[in-house]
Amino acid sequence: MSKTKLDQVNKKRLLIYAHYYIPDTASTGQILRELAEGMLEQFDITVICVVPSYLGTVEEKYKTKMFYRENINGVDVLRIRVPEFSKTNTMSRVKNILTYFFGAMIATFKVGKQDYVFSISQPPILGGLLGVWGKWMKHAKFIYNIQDFNPEQVMAVNYSKNKLIIGTMMFLDKFSCRQSNLIITVGRDLVETVQKRFKGKKVPKTVMINNWIDEKEIYPVEQNHPKVVAFKEKYGLSNKFVVMYSGNIGLYYDLENLMKVIEKVKPGTKTADGREVVFAFVGAGSVLDNLVAYKEKKRMDNVIFIPYQDKADLIYSLNTGDVHWCVNAKGIKGVSCPSKYYGIAAAGKSVLAVLEKGSEIRCIVEETEAGLCAEPGDYESVEQNLKRFIENAGTGELIAMGQRSRKNLVQNLTRDVSVRKYMEEISNL
Numbered sequence: 001m002s003k004t005k006l007d008q009v010n011k012k013r014l015l016i017y018a019h020y021y022i023p024d025t026a027s028t029g030q031i032l033r034e035l036a037e038g039m040l041e042q043f044d045i046t047v048i049c050v051v052p053s054y055l056g057t058v059e060e061k062y063k064t065k066m067f068y069r070e071n072i073n074g075v076d077v078l079r080i081r082v083p084e085f086s087k088t089n090t091m092s093r094v095k096n097i098l099t100y101f102f103g104a105m106i107a108t109f110k111v112g113k114q115d116y117v118f119s120i121s122q123p124p125i126l127g128g129l130l131g132v133w134g135k136w137m138k139h140a141k142f143i144y145n146i147q148d149f150n151p152e153q154v155m156a157v158n159y160s161k162n163k164l165i166i167g168t169m170m171f172l173d174k175f176s177c178r179q180s181n182l183i184i185t186v187g188r189d190l191v192e193t194v195q196k197r198f199k200g201k202k203v204p205k206t207v208m209i210n211n212w213i214d215e216k217e218i219y220p221v222e223q224n225h226p227k228v229v230a231f232k233e234k235y236g237l238s239n240k241f242v243v244m245y246s247g248n249i250g251l252y253y254d255l256e257n258l259m260k261v262i263e264k265v266k267p268g269t270k271t272a273d274g275r276e277v278v279f280a281f282v283g284a285g286s287v288l289d290n291l292v293a294y295k296e297k298k299r300m301d302n303v304i305f306i307p308y309q310d311k312a313d314l315i316y317s318l319n320t321g322d323v324h325w326c327v328n329a330k331g332i333k334g335v336s337c338p339s340k341y342y343g344i345a346a347a348g349k350s351v352l353a354v355l356e357k358g359s360e361i362r363c364i365v366e367e368t369e370a371g372l373c374a375e376p377g378d379y380e381s382v383e384q385n386l387k388r389f390i391e392n393a394g395t396g397e398l399i400a401m402g403q404r405s406r407k408n409l410v411q412n413l414t415r416d417v418s419v420r421k422y423m424e425e426i427s428n429l
Contacts, residue, residue: 012115014043024054038419046076114138124150128176144180148336156331187360189334218346221319241275244321247340249285254329267302271393282306318347327354330376345409350401370405
């Protein structure tokens, strides 16, 4: 038997539960794609996920069967048909998520023997429980990848104050943590949350591995690049100073209050180098309609809303921003880590951070002097930082911030570095 065939026979099998997977634009789906493909040299990998539907719609070709099998770049993918939903309709989202959850339980029996089961903390609570189910059904070792802690995230934004619901969620997710053979989370502050949950007693094995972005796919591009120019022309951003927010326009970012800060920068305001200041929101989410309504009510003509961009075009939209927001609502420290930072850093852009002191991304921004930071809720400081960026537009200070951010990412936060850590940790179980 050849060495190649022998390696294939000896490979361990790893099952990944991923609510979303490419071509969906969810950040975790993109991360899991790169993780799965990066680990193929060591594992045979199967992904159980939904049919492409992150924005709520489902193509006709995915509406005829319950399950669809694909192979994407060497990864076996088993997709589950789910109903369409609206991001602003809670019941339709719940129906969609539950269909995935129960469909994934059934799909587990369709993927054969597995040595490892890897599940992500999305959908909240259910992602962990799927990992436990896979561990039991496949007699496999369970790796629980916690990107967001719930119910802590729900509590942080007062999404629910029902003590029974909160208590049940906490009980179930702690159960998933206890059942895991390894918890991998994405920030120093998130490791502390695991320890707090268990009050330092019988804490499940936990390690931190940073998220990443492929620095070969997202990198600094000159402003005269034809596709950057085309993007600017399409959305009225030519010759403007662009303060950009790119990503999920959802509950956990305090964007509605930040709009009140943006409102203070009146349409027609110009930078020191003579460019008009505009604010571009790229993406979609549950509070988008609220932001649009506020813009129209206040006649904020310097605010522009732009749809999600295809992954191939993300490099050009990110490079259009002169400064990028990286924000979380108050209480999110130790609960969630905004992955959008990695795209900002890869594009070599300065950061307008609204993050709690001690949170992973704020620590990185401060350690590398990659931007200006303010506490969530301290809108006066946010306004001052925004003003400083406007007053220093086009200067070496802003450029140097972005360069330091990019340099640190290339040295310490690449896909290859993080994927290698994942393989090592899983193989050592």
